[in-house]
């Protein structure tokens with residue numbers, strides 16, 4: 359049967375043999391460090407779905423929302439199949455590593471591109487992008503008219519490429535983030551559950567104060583505090599004990615080798631090591647990597663018909679499969695879910711979806727900038743790729759700025775920041791029949807409020823320190839990284855396109871359970887909120903719908 363063919367990985371299914379093959383490849387890499395962290399004991403199972411199959415629950419996407427849904431459904435006794443357009447990322451390449459390094463991107467770095475598209479794409483005014491061969495790599499730089507949206511591709515979704523910053527928003531800000539959700543439930547039950555499930559921890563402050571690899575963050579703290587801004591430690595899913603050992607030279611370096619944007623080979627607890635590992639351990643969850651859902655429509659006998667393109671590592675469709683599912687969970691990420699729903703409504707597959715589908719999309723107010731420090735204020739040649747602190751000026755200026763690394767391996771005298779701002783602009787996805795694609799009507803000028811809010815922090819710091827903005831990081835004499843977002847949110851907003859638990863209006867058994875539910879902003883980095891909301895919604899769905 360063609361469906362038992364291994365797809366993009368060494369494992370051939372959730373047979374015992376396949377499971378051990380997959381786990382073995384991962385643990386083999388871990389073993390290079392001479393030590394296997396406790397959380398690395400298992401990996402998600404891959405079993406490409408058969409055309410004609412019938413599944414009780416089908417989850418589109420394997421990021422945060424999808425992983426929570428799969429685990430909790432499986433624990434409730436439901437068999438789940440997860441469909442993921444990206445690769446399994448469980449097999450090392452010829453260099454012995456699963457993921458390539460940020461400083462030396464190869465074909466594993468980008469999703470179907472022939473040239474890298476680094477978020478920070480200039481250095482000293484020179485472009486740093488390079489040619490690569492086209493491959494189903496891990497980071498998608500998806501281009502819409504006014505914005506490039508970065509997203510993870512593979513089993514684990516955004517958890518494969520992100521910085522792991524795991525931030526619970528301040529409770530006083532929650533009403534503006536998810537106005538229809540009871541904050542007591544979230545802060546008493548679902549945020550703690552999400553933090554536990556994700557393995558969130560905070561850096562040891564004494565180690566922070568002494569280690570070379572966070573000199574850049576200490577400089578960031580000093581400058582923030584001297585201008586009167588609070589500096590806060592930001593929790594992360596990185597294994598902080600592992601990082602200490604990296605610094606001590608006793609394990610393979612990962613955060614301290616600059617690994618982040620194109621995957622992290624060791625210390626980061628991506629979803630493959632947390633929710634998806636737990637899901638695999640139930641024996642009820644299987645995954646089809648390199649499979650892309652292209653259609654969902656009501657099936658004549660009840661449930662839904664789902665059409666899936668199986669692709670190869672060049673992105674070409676090799677097989678088209680049709681399966682049926684009693685329930686379908688859209689967890690393809692804010693952009694992926696929105697694009698699917700907008701297309702399915704416009705092309706008559708799901709015509710009864712309401713007119714809120716595609717609306718309320720925001721960039722979490724992302725904007726980047728760098729500052730040029732004095733020569734007597736170096737930020738360090740060794741920089742951990744995992745950020746651990748931020749500057750909080752949300753209440754007064756509408757900005758929360760993470761002090762980000764520039765892990766180039768050389769002293770840059772630069773302080774670098776990713777700001778999350780209260781930018782109120784929202785965009786809308788729409789179907790373009792001429793191109794057969796979904797457009798997003800964001801305009802680059804809509805970043806101006808974000809820049810103004812970030813300036814409430816950095817103009818003041820520059821004035822106090824006698825420093826200036828870097829102009830060489832995003833082009834030739836360009837200060838602001840205002841062309842991108844790492845944090846797409848919205849497009850199928852809770853309580854608008856869906857009911858208050860993610861049930862899609864007009865179609866019983868169809869659910870949205872990812873960042874598409876959140877109306878454009880979370881005031882901090884978003885994945886803890888996406889995870890906590892998914893925990894809340896799936897609990898209700900299991901209790902009342904199954």
Ligand code: FAE
Nearest residue numbers: 419421422423443515516520523651691694873883884885
């Ligand atoms: P997501 O994790 O994007 O998962 C969706 C999955 O669906 C992906 O694996 C897709 O490949 C797959 N997919 C899409 N369409 C289809 C289809 N048609 N068929 C099958 N599969 C499909 O969704 N957030 C933080 O909180 N802290 C951070 O430090 C942080 N750093 C970031 C750094 C970078 C470079 C990036 C790109 C993002 C970062 N984020 C961070 C954002 C975070 O990763 C993102 O909000 C979540 O991953 C979104 O979770 P979802 O479950 O919505």
